[in-house]
Each structure stands twice: as C-alpha cells, then as structure tokens.
Amino acid sequence: MDHVIAERVQRVIKEWCAEQGWTDAPVCLVERPAEETHGDYATPFCMQASKIARQSPRALAEQLSARLLADPDVARVVETVKVAGPGFINFTLSSTAYAEAMRMMLAEGDDIGRGEHHPHPRVNVEFVSVNPNGPLHVGHGRYAAYGDALQRLMKFSGVNLATEFYINDYGRQMDRFGRSIAARYAQSFGVDLPVPPEGYLGDYVVDIATEARAEVGDRYLEALRLAAAERRVAVGGAPSVSVQAPDMAVGDGVYDEETPDDQTEWSDDPAVKEAVAFFRAWGCRSMLDAIRTELEEYGVEFDVWFSETTLHEGGRLERVIDRLLDSGEAYRRDDAVWLRTTSRGDDKDRVLIRANGHPTYFAADIAYHENKLERGFDHLINIWGADHHGYVPRMEAAVEILSGRPGALEVIIGQLVNLLEEGELRQMSTRRGEMVTLGELVEAIGVDAARFFLVSRSQDQTLDLDIDLARRQSQENPVYYVQYAHARIAGIVRNVPEDFEAAVPDDPAVFASPYERALIKRLDGFAGMVQDAAERRAPHRIVGYAQELAADFHVFYKHCRVIGVDPAEASSRLALCLVARRVIARCLELLGVNAPESM
C-alpha cells in the first residue's frame, strides 16, 4: 500500500515537474501523517518546491491536487485529495486500496514481511562472548536478547548471516578461576588454602569443586596440601588472606601486574601446576555447559562456539603477527611488538606482544578476526558492552588492516543495565559472586517477559531494571498484551465453522469500518518496519510495532465480530485475522517470545 500510493503520486508529480521545465525539483516524499485527521498519506512536496516554483506552497498544492485527482491510477486507490496546513497535500484511501492490500497480504502467507534473500555479503554476528568463569548476569541477558533478536531480524530481512560465541577460555582470569576452584576443593578436605585475593568467591565455585571432588576424589589433594604449605612460607607467616571478599569492585584501578598472588602463583611444583590446570579445565567445561544450557533455555543458540585457546595452541597468533610484521603494519620497539593502528584512525599504536613475550588479548582478537575473514565472512558485527567501547578504534583499525577495506567490522555498543532493588542501585561483581544472574531474573519474571523487556529499549540507552517491579509486573507486563492478541485470534479461528473461507470479496462494503482499516494499514507497514529495523540494527522497534499492532487488533476485536455476521464480511474479517495472527506471531518469533494459542 505504501509503495503503491507513493509510486503513483511520485510519477504524476515528476511528470508535472518535467512539464514545468524543472531539472532540480526536490524528491517527493509520501508519508503517513502522525495525526489521523490529516488523512492516510501526505506529502510536504509543495513546501519544498515553492522556492523553485516561485509560488506559495498552498497555491502549488491546489494545482497539484487537481492534477493528481485527474490521474486514473491515483484515483483508483485514493478517495480524497485535500490541501491542508502550510501546504501539505493529504490523501485518504479508497476501499479498493484496502481490499487490494489485503488480498496481497493474504496471498503472501507466512512469508509476509520477509525480505528478499541476498547471499552477499556474508555477515557474522558475534555476541555475549564471556569468560566461562561465572554465571551470566542480567547485562549478558540484555546483550543476548538484543543480539539474538537482531540476528533473527536481519536474517528475516534477507541477510545471509551466521552467529558466533567467542569463548574467552584463556588467560589470567581463567587461571584465577582454576585456583579458586582448587582452593574450594582443598578446603573441602580441611586444607587451609584460601581463595586467591583476585579469585572468585561465588557459591557456584564451591558447587563446581564439589562436582570435581565427586569425580576425582582425592587425586589432587596432596598437590594442594603442598601448595598450601609453600604458600604459607612464601608469605612469611603472615595471616592467610581471608576467605571473605575484599571490598573491591572489578576495574577499580588495581593493576593486575601488581597483584602479588599472580606473580608468585602458589608453587612451581609440577604437581601443583597440573592440579590447577585440571581445575581450570574442569571449571571451564562446567561453566560453559551451564552457560550454553542457560542460553538455550533463554531461546538463544549459536552457529559457532569459538574457543580462544585454539588460537594459542594452533600457532595462529604467531602466523598473523609475522604476517603483520612482514607487511610493515607491525613493528618492534622497546622489546615489544606493536600494531600501527594509528594509520587507521586510532589514538596510539597498540601492543601485540609484550616485552615479557606474552601476547596481549588484542593479539588473540586479531587472530580470531582474521579467522572469521578466512572463513568467508565479508561483514563482521560485534556486540560489546559499553565498558569495552575504548577498545573499538583499535579493533576497527586491525580489521581494516586485515581485510584491506574500512567498515568490514561493525561494533555495536550496548549500554549497561542498572539494577534497582528496593530503590537502591545494586553493584555487581563477578568475582565476589554478588550479582543478579540472568537465571534469577528469568526465574522471577519468565523468559518471555525478560526477553521482551530487555530488548524493548534502544541498545545504546542505559536501562534501569527495577527487580521488585519486574517481579510484581508479571501480570501487567506489556508482553502479555501482545500475546493475548495472538491468543484471541487463535480463539476466533478455532470457533470458525468448517466451511468458512478467508477471502476478500469484490464488494465496496468490505473493510468499511475505521477499526478494520487501521488494522490493515498497520499490517501493511510490517514489511517496511522489518527493513528499517534491520538496517538500523534496532530490534526494539519490533516491540513498539507489536504493541501498536496488538492495540489495533484489540480495538478491532471489540468493535467487529467475525463469527455471526454476513458471509462477505465474515470471510473478509477472517482474512484480516489470519494475516494479523501471522504478523503478531512473526514479531514474537523475531523477539524470541512465545505466541500462545490460548491464555
């Protein structure tokens, strides 16, 4: 309907401009006015063209509206043409336009709104990508809901796309996690081996240690006794570090390098190292299983799970760094290897290999993104939390160097979730184990409400989530409003007599009410909304659209009966219901929310 009317109006106006001899006339926009009394469509063309025409916008509009009405193609779908306001031309649609639009939408079936599939470019969307050393928290839930809705939306709009989870299973944080589990394991045997000061103190660490003990018994007990003994010597008899959490948030400025615990480790004894390696691997597998299961229950699945460790083990890092050195994009200075990211807009060059010989996280990320490009992806989308936005310029520069073209990497920064409980801001820390997990949120309000709510706001907006409200809201959450519309339609369809057929008869009396027309117009806007939301990476628009659609349906439902009216009206309304049901179901599917048949 949008295109049908826009094209016809634009053609007439273009012809008219040509007759006037204007070569640089402005583009004629045809849009839906915000105010319903202004008609179904409107164009501000005359205001824009009045300068060239050397006439007032209104005078121009009078001439053009007469011309438009005289055109048979326009007259078919347009009921009235009016000049209004400062010089708008407003149109209202004819009943023929509604009937034609409905026939087209009905014929599209389940594919209504689906974009044409484009095999190129191949797009990779990476999101969530956490260290597997703790449960997912609410912020991850937001990025998961956003990323998954975005990938579903982009696929539906026609993009060739695969999703990916990067497992940060390498490095110091994982070592600390391994030693935290080892300490809990040792403690379960009564050994005084405290959790490291930079370790993880959540109860789930104890659970993992318990599982490990059930599996391996006391196999690592002696090694950890040794670690406890050596450690006591190393700290010179000072009281061992309390098992209680230090009052310290993540990222409070304490440099990791200066943490003595990391420098001394527990012991150089091979048996101790082996024990720590075991608990690190055990914990990683255990957490990863838990995360995968939790995401599945949350309705989020990935095409590829990519382990950072495989980059280090396969010699990939060395290869890519050699390549960068050969090409001159990287260089050596002060015993370190640097990447010349300043050549691509970064503030300063970045270290790839530290003076101590260890690669940085950045180096691993470069190897990883090179791998994505080698796997044939043309466009890489990464969804990161706001706390990583300082990392964006160097990564964009790196991918530009790797791919040879700017813009191959698109980083979408998601803002954080502030949790409010009893009106108080709740600080979160993975290591202290003090946080609201995604699991707790889902338990409180359910998957449907959690996903619907967490994706309902623009991702670049910080989101205040009041836990108490979320708990209470379970009955009045907007998600139920949309689901209820779906269930109501399902009810109608169930109750329709067998011989009923959905169809749009050629009868001017069909779709005469404003309630039916509003619903048809809304449904007609679905395809445009999909394309727009996909291009803008804005799945929250689906939420707004779905609520508006549901509202239009509930009004229709109140005023227009389907069963028990005359046959032409009944079959046309049934057609309207079927299309509405498909579109609501599609919106909910794109959001990862259930579309219930009854409630």
Place this chain on the structure above:
RNA sequence: GCGCCUGUAGCUCAGCUGGAUAGAGCAACGGACUUCUAAUCCGUGGGCCGCAGGUUCGAAUCCUGCCAGGCGCGCCA
C-alpha cells in the same frame, strides 16, 4: 583533561538520515462484559523535548557552546 553514550509526562521509555497540535506503557481518576477470551475496550487529567545560540519555509530531530549523569582512556582481560 580527552573520547563514546544519554538528558522527552510523576515513573520507564519511543520518536532523532528535519514536517502539521510531540507519542506509548505504567501510575491516577471515571465508565463498558446476554454475543469469537475483560490479561480487553472507551474516556479524563498530565510536557519551557536539559539550557542558550545557529541553519531552515519548518527543529525533540541537524550544527556550536554550556550544564548534568553513565562508561571508557594499561605492554589487563
């Protein structure tokens, strides 16, 4: 200090590649169920769109400055 994000109704937020009288949900108040599900519908009240300039026929939207909040700025991950 520099960079990114954000300031819109009592609350949570849409609208931001410029269009007419700025919207929704929640909260408040008043109505509507003999008929396909009342988790619904109808109505009422509620706004210097952070502030000040600029561009434009037209600015919540674009530009500049200021104010306020969040995040970031390491040879950490």
